[in-house]
Amino acid sequence: MAPRMSRRRFLQTASLAAASVPLSKVVASAQPTLAPGTFAAPGSFKDTKTVTGGVCEMCFWRCQLVGKVRNGRLVKLEGNPKSIDNGKALCARGNAGIKLVYDPDRLKYPMKNVGERGKPVWKRISWDEALDECASRLDGIVKKYGPQGLAVWYHGASAHYPTAFFKFLGVPNMCEPAFYQCRGQTAIAMLHTLGFVPNEDVDMANAKAMLLIGTHIGENVHLSHVRNFITGIERGARVIVVDPRFSSAAAKAHVWVKIKPATDTAFLLAVMNHLIASGRYNKKFVEKWCNGFEKFKTAIGGMTVAKAAKICDVPESQIVEVADILAANAPNVAIHPGRHATWYGNDFQRIRAHACLAALLGAYEVPGGIQKIERMSTGHVHWPEREFKDDYDPEDYALAEMEEKYPFRPPGTPTDMIRETMISGKPYPIKGMIVWGANPIKTFPCQEETEKALKNMDFVMVTDVSPTDITMWADILLPEACYLERYDHIEKGTQWDCADKPQQFIAPRMPLIEPMFERKDSVWIINGIARRMGFEKDIPVKTQEEYVDHCLKEAGLSLEKIRQQDGIYIRKGVCSYCHAQKQHSFPTSSGKIELYLDDLKDEGFSPVPVYTRVPEPPRGYARMIYGRSPVHSFNRTQNNAWLNHEIPENPVWINDELAARMGLKDGDRVALENQDGKRSVSTSVLKVTPGIRKDVIFLAHGFGTFNSAMTVGYGKGIDDQSMNTRTVIEPETGCCGMRVNFVRIVKDGRPIDIPA
Ligand SMILES: Nc1nc2c(c(=O)[nH]1)N[C@H]1C(S)=C(S)[C@@H](COP(=O)(O)OP(=O)(O)OC[C@H]3O[C@@H](n4cnc5c(=O)[nH]c(N)nc54)[C@H](O)[C@@H]3O)O[C@H]1N2
Ligand SMILES: Nc1nc2c(c(=O)[nH]1)N[C@H]1C(S)=C(S)[C@@H](COP(=O)(O)OP(=O)(O)OC[C@H]3O[C@@H](n4cnc5c(=O)[nH]c(N)nc54)[C@H](O)[C@@H]3O)O[C@H]1N2
Ligand code: SF4
Ligand SMILES: [Mo]
Secondary structure, three states: OOOOOOHHHHHHHHHHHHHHOOHHHHHHHHOOOOOOOOOOOOOOOOOOEEEEEEEOOOOOOOOEEEEEEEOOEEEEEEEOOOOOOOOOOOOHHHHOHHHHHOOOOOOOOOEEEOOEOOEOOEEEOOHHHHHHHHHHHHHHHHHHHOHHHEEEEEOOHHHHHHHHHHHHHOOOEEEOHHHHHHHHHHHHHHHHHHOOOOOOOEOHHHOOEEEEEOOOEOOEOOHHHHHHHHHHHHOOOEEEEEOOEOOOOHHHOOEEEOOOOOOHHHHHHHHHHHHHHOOOOOHHHHHHHEEOHHHHHHHHOOOOHHHHHHHHOOOHHHHHHHHHHHHHHOOOEEEOOOOOOOOOOOHHHHHHHHHHHHHHOOOEOOOOOEOOOOOOOOOOOOOOOOOOHHHOOHHHHOHHHHOOOOOOOOOOOOHHHHHHHHHHOOOOOOOEEEEEOOOHHHHOOOHHHHHHHHHOOOEEEEEEOOOOHHHHHOOEEEEEOOOOOOOEOOOOOEEOOOOOOOEEEEOOEOOOOOOOOOOEOHHHHHHHHHHHOOOHHHOOOOOHHHHHHHHHHOOOOOHHHHHHOOOOEEEEOOOHHHHHHHOOOOOOOOOOEEOOOHHHHHOOOOOOOOOOOOOOOOOEOEEEEEEOOOOOOOOOOOOOHHHHHHOOOOOEEEEHHHHHHHOOOOOOEEEEEEOOOOEOOOOEEEEEEOOEOOOEEEEEOOOOEOOOOOOOOEOOOOOHHHHOOOOEEOOOOOOEEOOOOEEEEEEOOEEEOEOO
């Protein structure tokens, strides 16, 4: 297939790919039986009351919503019409929040595991018993091993208060999977290069050209972000998508670069080299705002278009074409910074290359470019400063500090270091694990290690809303009120350009309904534990409502004020473009964009982005890559009846020519086996398509639930994480590379080698 596609060819491929999506088949083959009334006609909502102030947490984009409530029961969710972010819209997952609230499998009561960790036998207990046990077990560990004997894995808005409490207790090691397995190194690479973290603040709506590396917008659904992408396309932007797979974004692209996985840095270096060599970079911007151009130019000089074409397995002409499109549309080009970056363990350098390319094009704080945004911020609730016994200082026990590892690590302790210490007891024992809103079984590579670590604990406390895989490993399992039933402290975003009137907004989360059963919010739970541990007088707030109100006060706001404004406070913001016309500011050590970063050199790393090779698949295997399913968020939505109905399992993508040679057909039921002989527990359906390279197998993340308590999602599809028995820890950041495993296909119990 010609990588550079004519319009006609593109449409042909698109429809080919679409035809090869056996979605109807997949859905039909595995459609669950739905409880009567699941899709009952909604009828009229005239008799419902609209409650405002909701904020979605079916993913972390946090769209603002309202709920229609009838007799205290939520019957429909909609975008908050006042929102300048998502407006009246919600995505499929946002809409299906209703099915999370009323999921009969949801956690309802505190539970004690009277069986084994990993093979639980649950006994319902009272909150008093649960909190007594948590407090005494945590206290016991602190007394015996010191506060460093505890560690926390957490994620989500409701984890702020608990993590603040564990910090107060002196716990040095806490890790957010959303950093070490997600965007930690995107943030940190940008911070070191630009002096700020742009997140996904890239102005696609006003771009004349966009470059997406991996970033599969459309399957990766962050609502207003998808909308910006679509608006950009509607306004005529040229779209370049670099992906080994014909992603939904590639289906909208003018140029699909079907790159060999793990070679993106070489591609970016060649594009930059070509732009410099042909004099088509923004000399004025580079002179004024970039540090180390000459050294950068020399260092990347060796990565010629011809060399990169070989490494990346793409035609030379396509690399030149990409450079041409970017140069012709500069500076109004959206070089997407990416989000999920933990790919190969050499990703810090790749993300720096994104930032450097945008710099050569002058694509900062201009229409289409990466924006630097002043967000409206509110306060925090602090637990008091504490004097610890025997001059204990948590900093001295932070694992990464002690071992002087990972100088460019994101905040927190690398997941992997915590897990290793839980297993080895070195440099000191960690004996208690608190998991709050994270699912380490599905989220971290090397499941066996995570399980070994959890088995080695004296105590494991898990707070969750659903019985996902991690809950099987709890001693005490606490049911939290979900995002539609509680308050949360949330800061939200901004609109940045003059045309759309720059605005800032704050939308704290407010409950739409009362929690059912014995579900409680995080302030209630943590205060109950704190009180029992003897910290009654230190408790900073009594309720979650008070907590949010306290934070808002620092911004001159209150919940009352927000309620009067239909759940969203909006004020005039600063236009990023106008601001930049006066003066850019890149608060790095040189005050400029660090094309050449001395700090990296000082630590023994390459000061300019560099391409490093990763091991190739062994004979008979292909690299396993993964991404998002558009209607699921990781594992957390797998039990959602509506979402499961739409996409019940994750098709395994394989190249059509390969499949023919292997005797495989679209729709075949298959399992996977990896390079270490590990076979997937469950199976999925094969998707045979020309829209994927021959050296990769793709599947969406989060499927293949192990916990039978998730009666809808149990055993549906294949768990990609179970195939990740290897990881590469990035030396700069400590983040986990996860696309470093290889698989072959198993059909009818028989492994079939993938032809070279
Ligand atoms: N193999 C592989 N690994 C990956 C990824 C991948 O694509 N492939 N993606 C990575 C990325 S990008 C990320 S961000 C991480 C995400 O990693 P996690 O944050 O661990 O993922 P979630 O599935 O969101 O799991 C969160 C857990 O929180 C629970 N939960 C949901 N709402 C609440 C709540 O209100 N309160 C509490 N207490 N619990 C709640 C869910 O039921 C679930 O058990 O995973 C990373 N790991
Ligand atoms: N529906 C839905 N949307 C979500 C989420 C969700 O759970 N569900 N999660 C959100 C979160 S937390 C995150 S971090 C984002 C993640 O979403 P992204 O940041 O877009 O994730 P990526 O890993 O960059 O992109 C996955 C794509 O990379 C391609 N790919 C794999 N290997 C390579 C390679 O070596 N080179 C290149 N160029 N491409 C490669 C895959 O084929 C796939 O199309 O999604 C967010 N949006
Ligand atoms: S993108 Fe969808 S799931 Fe994510 S917050 Fe918005 S509506 Fe909710
Ligand atoms: Mo993520």
